[in-house]
Each structure stands twice: as C-alpha cells, then as structure tokens.
Amino acid sequence: MRSLDLHDLDPAVRLAGILDAAPTATGGLALSRLPRAAIDQIIDPVLLWIASAPSGARLEFTSTTTAIEVDVQLTGLAYGDDSPPPAVFDLVIDGSLVASRTASDGHAVRIRDRTNPASIGFDIGGPATIRFDDLPLDAKAIEIWLPANASVELLAVRIDDDADLTATAPAPRRWVHYGSSISHCMEAARPTGVWPVIAARAAGVDLQSLAIAGQAQLDQFAARTIRDLDVDLISAKIGINLVNADSMRERTFVPAVHGFLDTIRDGHPTTPIIVLTPITCPVVEDAPGPTATDAFGTCVRVDRPTALAEGSLTLTSIRRLLGLVVEQRQAAGDAHLHLIEGTELFGPDDVGDLPDGLHPNAAGYARMGDRFHALAFGPGGPFGS
Secondary structure, X not given: OEEOOOOOOOOOOEEEOOOEEEEOOOOOEEEEOOOHHHHOOOOOHHXXXXXXXXXXXXXXXXXXXXXXXXXXXXXXXXXXXXXXXXXXXXXXXXXXXXXXXXXXXXXXXXXXXXXXXXXXXXXXXXXXXXXXXXXXXXXXXXXXXXXXXXXXXXXXXXXXXXXXXXXXXXXXXXXXXXXXXXXXXXXXXXXXXXXXXXXXXXXXXXXXEEEOOOOOOOOHHHHHHHHHOOOOEXXXXXXXXXXXXXXXXXXXXXXXXXXXXXXXXHHOOOOOEEEEOOOOOHHHOOOOOOEEEOOOXXXXXXXXXXXXXXXXXXXXXXXXXHHXXXXXXXXXXXXXXXXXXXXXXXXXXXXXXXXXXXXXXXXXXXXXXXXXXXXXXXXXXXXXX
C-alpha cells in the first residue's frame, strides 16, 4: 500500500475539524481542535488533552482505493482498574455510514479514585492500526470519523498503490459549535453518534467542534478562535461547566458572556449565532455547584458555606441570565443572535437517559442531535438555508 506523507500532506486529504497538527518525535502528527495560538497560552494539561480528543473531526478525501489503513497512537481515559473504553472509527462513503472499527490499544490516563481526580497515573500502550477494506472500486467521497473519547496522534495513512486521490468538495456552509462535555459526547457509542455530528450530517454542513469536555469556561482563546475562523454558522452552549467548577458569580457571568459574544462579533458581525442554555441536570437546577463525582461515577453537589452562596449560579439562573443577555443584544440591534433553550434538546422528561445525572447516554445524544437539527436547521430556524 502507498503511505501518504503526513508532514507534506497531500492537499487532497483534509483533516476536517482539526486546527493544529504538530509533528511528534515518533514521526506522526498530534491532532488538536484548538489552533496553535490558543495551545501556546494554555497551561492546563487536562484542557490540552481534551482538545486533542477529536470529537467531530475526520479525514476527508475522494479516492478509488479499495482499502484504507490508518495507524494511530491513542490515549484514552480509564477509571480504577478498568480499561479505557474502545475508541471507535466510523467510515462514511458518499454520505452513508458503511463500517466501524474499534481499537483498544494505546496509552491510558488512569484516575485511580473517582472521588479524587488528583489520583492520576499514566499507562503506556502501543499504537493501533485501523483498516477498512473491500471498498467499491470507483471514485468515492471518504470520511473517516475519529473517536471522541481518546486523543489521537496520527502515525500513518495508507491507500492502494494505484489509487487515484483527489480532494472532496467541502459542504457549502461551515458551522462551529462551542460547548462542554455534553457537546463533546465522550459517552456516545460512535463518532457519528456525537449530537453535533448528527445535526451537521443531517443538515449537510461542515462541522468544526470546539466542544471541550469540562472546559467551557467562556475563555477568550475560544472566542478568538471562533472570531478568526471562516464560518457561516455559530453556536455556543453555555453554563454547565461554570456550575461544575463554581467558577463565576452572576456579577462576572453576564459581562463574560457579553465579552465572549463581542469578540466573536468582531470577526462575524452578521453571522447567525445561537446561544444554547444548559440541558437539565437535576442536582444543580436550583442549587449552586460545585459538583463532583462519587465512587459510582454519579454527579453530586458539593456542599459549601452559606456565606459563599451570594450571587452563585444555578442552571435556572443561568438560563434566565442568558435570556437577558440575548434580549439586550437583540434590542441593541443584533438581529442575527438567537436563543434556544437547552431543555428543548434534553429536558426533565429525558432524565431516564441521564445515567450519571450529568451526561446523556447514546440514545440521549441521538435525540439531542435530531432535536437541534429540527430547531436550528428546520423551517424558520436560525440556521435554515
């Protein structure tokens, strides 16, 4: 088979959804959904690892190849003595999901005690090869969707020796979505089961995911990244991580949301923007965070002194304040800013698909993708064509 040069990647091959691909000592490419300018400003290794888990990212090209091999070095997340969940790669041909492959090899970041995230170890593992074969002989648009639940170092890509290779025309509209773990979707059963991916594929748009699990803190590096991207559609799901970390109060939250939107508007003055409020999370609907994880992996609220409660955020107050921000900006003339309540995507009636009290399961994510597609891309929706 013919190996593609990763360091002088054929322009026909697109690393869609990836904003930085840095050469590694092993000759591969370390993939990230954040650009280099943002990476260079981040000191939190957890945030960097999460950004390197390529939710919504994929390899795209058109080829006559009958087989594809992709070598990767994965780094998954494990708890206690468990192995990391398998990393799934989905093959889409001419828009249709045709095959999946799983890989269990790789490194593991191991949290030994769920109640103590600082109890971290690192297990060394080897690379994995993902192979898809028996593909049709004719030219076909190929997408290899990368796993959402592991970081990926791309080591090699191989196709048939005599295969033609040309670029696939991207979708006519590009959508960037910012959010938390509930948009990153590590719990999805497969990469095409991530809810923004479901919505993007149904709408025929080109997705760039900036959903970074646990890290949606209204950081300016994220706003600047969105500002500088060439995109047609923008959405931001805001709130749950601020409660999880108890990182803001009402006083700081409202200006931070305005500042985040101001930065985006510097580069996209009339681009449609959807602000999404939080989905349901019973333990912090009407009580402030922070939250933690118990020994069973369930989201629980951490009690704190009453003196620290003044101005604290709950999901109910965040929804109210986000509504106020959007109303203020619409009244000031922003006719392209829209609000969608997260509870319309996943509300109190859906909690049966919220097994840990915080994250939907695969069925819940599928429902969210379908509902967002209908609300945003459907007739009269903010992203309707």
